Amino acid sequence: MHVKGRYSWLLRPFFLVFDLCVINILVFLFFNFNDQDLYFFDSSFWNNKHLLFIIYTVIFWPLSAFFLKFYNVYRFTSVPQILSLLIKQLLAYTLIMYAFIGIFRSIDVPAFLTFKYLMLSFGIIGLGKIIGYYGLKKYRSVLDGNIRRVIIIGFSAGAQELERLFRNNKELGYKLLGIFSDKNSELITGTIDDSFDFIEKETGIDEIYCAIDELSEKHVNDYVKYASMSMINIKFIPNTKKLITKRLKTDYYNYLPVLSIQEVALNNNLNRFIKRVFDVVFSLLIIIFLLSWLIPLMAILIKLESRGPVFYRHVRNGINYKEFTCYKFRSMAHNSNSDYEHVTPQDSRVTRIGRFIRKTSIDELPQFFNVLKGDMSVVGPRPHMIPYTKEYAKKIDKYNFVFRHSVKPGISGLAQVKGYRGEIKNDEDIINRIKYDIFYIENWSLFLDIKIIAETILNILKGEKNAY
Structure with a gap:
């Protein structure tokens, strides 16, 4: 039954696509944007304003939804909170709608017709959200689907209230596996020390609640x-509301405050979806417009200077330590000990063309195929060679080192644009690199990715001292 809950990450993308279909199908039925002969492009295909509207909403609807947290509906979200989100998104979309009419001067749309369109669109969208909300509740309570398997550590008043909440509200979808405390009660499964053995043996625990x-x-x-x-x-579960800080995310379970630590943006399924879409689109642009002609050119130059393959393949650790094959243009003599030694300045293994492509980071460009495959992201912590991964793990706090592997590795990263790329010369280098990686994961945003890409390009143009 635990497996039934594994598909809940699809719900937000599903509702996003559903909402986009609703607003675009209804706008086609309500309005004729092509009544006026106002052209903005040479191609008649792109002058179709219904097509422009679809592109426009595909961009701006998710953006407004992201900033307003329109799809942030959780197990403890109430119907009034859903209605509040719906009203905020309605107001934002009204501005988006009139901005489109103003920008493209599509037609003098009657206000009453626009009002009917907005009310019907949000009526259907709101109905879909409510049906989904209550449908999930029924799915949890009747079919035991979408279940979170949890344990509670401690038996404070708050922990006891949470225990009653989980047991008496099946529609919330929590399966309480045990309570661990050094206090005496027939409800307690074992002591706090016993909980560590239980966690080791019990697979599929989703959440731990600690008093x-x-x-x-x-x-x-x-x-x-x-x-x-x-x-x-x-x-x-705090013992007082004074413990709640801005660094902690606070949820209220029937007025009981529950704190989540290390609430990172990329734990959010919608954020991961946005990052993945950006990765795919950006990679396709690079592959189509740059690598399509650069690969044949590099193949000729690399082959002219030395024997061996055009691409260098090496195994690295990806998300959750999963191994994957990383691609680069070969920059060193074939059969050199490249898998086990960092490149150093004036390294004799590096070819002449190799020195140029390493200095300009052209050797990294084939990794956009890794991004397209899903092994990597455009921006993220750089993947280390496996022998170095084991070595660095001994020097860094284990929690932080593991945490940097909770996201996909990137072609470029925050640590790299801050000067920590290439050879690790001392412990301070790897410590600072990990600090920047952790900061990136905790503070991710699409804007931060774009900023890092821009800084990466600027660093390449200026020339990086650690690129050799």
């Missing part, structure tokens, strides 16, 4: 590290 006032600092750190390494969500 802060019963745990020592060591216990808290142990749970945080284990949860991060096992990709389990960990949440805290």
